[in-house]
Amino acid sequence: MTKILSVKNLVIKFYTFDGVVHALNNVSFDLEEGETLAIVGESGSGKSVSMLSLLHLLPMPPAKIENGEAYFYGNEEEPVDLLKLNRSGISKIRGGKIGFIFQDALSALNPVMTIGRQISESIIEHLGLSHAKAKEKTIELLKRVGIPGARQRYDNFPHQFSGGMRQRVMIAVSMACTPKIVIADEPTTALDVTVQAQIVDLTKELQKEFNIAVVWITHDLGVVAGMADRVLVMYAGSPVEIANAQDLYSNPQHPYTIGLMNALPNVKGDGDSRLASIDGIPPDLMDEPRHCQFAWRCPHAFDRCWEEIPQQVSVGENHVVSCFFDVENGRPKENV
Template sequence: MEKETRENDVILRVKDLKTFFYTNNRCNRAINGVSFDIRKGKTLSIVGESGCGKSVTASSIMQLLPELSRIEEGEITYFSSDGEVNIEKLPKNGKKMRSLRGSDIAMIFQDPMTALNPVYTIGFQIVENLRAHMNMSRKDAKKRAVELLAQMGIPNPEQRVNEYPHQFSGGMRQRAMIAMAMSCNPKVLIADEPTTALDVTIQAQIFELMMKLKEDFDTAILLITHDMGVVNEVSDDMAVMYMGNIVESGETRDVIKHPAHPYTKALLQSIPILGKGRNQDLEPIRGSTPDPYNRPVGCQFRDRCDYMTEKCGEMPPEEMVSEDHMVRCWHWKEVLK
């Protein structure tokens, strides 16, 4: 019964997604068979080192991939109120995709300077989004833009709404962009490291606002982050990515308490624990991520793993540790001991 409820709650499903990049006659399998569900009113966190494919996954969902890349296989299904929408089949700049972007599915980008247009005021850019998707008058949209900036903790929002991105500090630009993404109360909010440029006080405010959006509008959130503390605090489910594959996924508390993949375990061991002081032993993950154009055969983590055997020359299948806890590792039972 619980599984059926979880199925009915799914608002966005990614199944066997493969997104490849092509440069100089070489292919980077940036996303190589990724599957996950995002549920209404829940937060799914994707964690992993830089270059593992987190942001490419988000760009694939938003159909914002660069020119020399494409979705080779897989499905991205958005369960809208009007029925299923196969995002991977929609033209990038087609009418349907443009109507979804910013209204039903919104994204907070990692770098606000590349996401905001430098020749338009912050207010104009928020107003444009509101008018395009919410059928508002210019006056009401401007009023709403001021409210959003105030909610984000920006001082003098009535004045700042008429200023340009270069007049804002890095953290304030990030907050303005978050305001824009949250302006239309989206059904799915993709947050790509939304608080990177912000101090901890503002970080807490932003996550509070995101949680409020989740509670008030049943918004599903896909959170991309490096911060395991944030993951533990705000997410319901989590997926651990490594070199274009999800190597472990499940309910956040279960994965953090009982990591079954050597990579997840290594990530958790490399993080300082509050209250243990400066004498605690931190174990960095040895080595570095392999060249994406010259990947190892089989398990991608094998050369950095303490559990490596000959069997790791083959890619491990997905195995269920428990009903909702998945892992891709030949030695997961040893890892759990």
């Protein structure tokens, strides 16, 4: 496996008029070429912030990156720390080597520019093709993502497409320049179940064809089971567990992940596979984290959990957990 992205110790705060929001606390993870990493967690757990920050899409201020590195290995030259790039550096990568699919295609697409031009301009900018060639490539791409009458639809505006078709267009936009990574932030939430499945399948197909790594942000563990190779579970701005999808379902190690799994009726079946609720509510992110963020809701919390912040520790191949408690043996861990 070849690493395409390596995020280390990412800390992000929002300096608002009401106080400081501790949005991300020391998040580290790697992404391999061609794999799908799902990021799951409740609303406000930091899923979007962690990814938006890499492409300089957070409003700064109020956001501030306090610490961290995000090495991208998909450049021709040396690996680059995305967080240290200047405006022109990141705009060469954003939309070119790293694509983004947003939840709300209507607001992500430019309403006064035709679909065709939105895609072909990105191809011209990042791949340096002529106008004519970019137009042909765009039409091919629109066909590829299943837009009927692609040549005629080239000159349509976003509002002339249905929700599902717009999301297909977003996929075409994100993949137009054969990126190394596509970040999909809840791309199917607004769609009905049948269209959701089509979008997931289409993304998987294109990902395989072009060997693209996909980061798929979602609330829906059913989607995760259907497409993720690995899963990062976030809780209140902290990474609680990272594991192969199989491992996470069969051998969850963090009490929060276990809570999620227990509350799940049937991951692969037809039941409701959206994140179920666990007793209690997440902490106020205005309070500086001084101990495990999950301690309030954790059935295993003991003294140490209220005194220290657990770090990400490897517990097996490709399995990382931030917890002081050994759930398998029912006692505090000794060597972390």
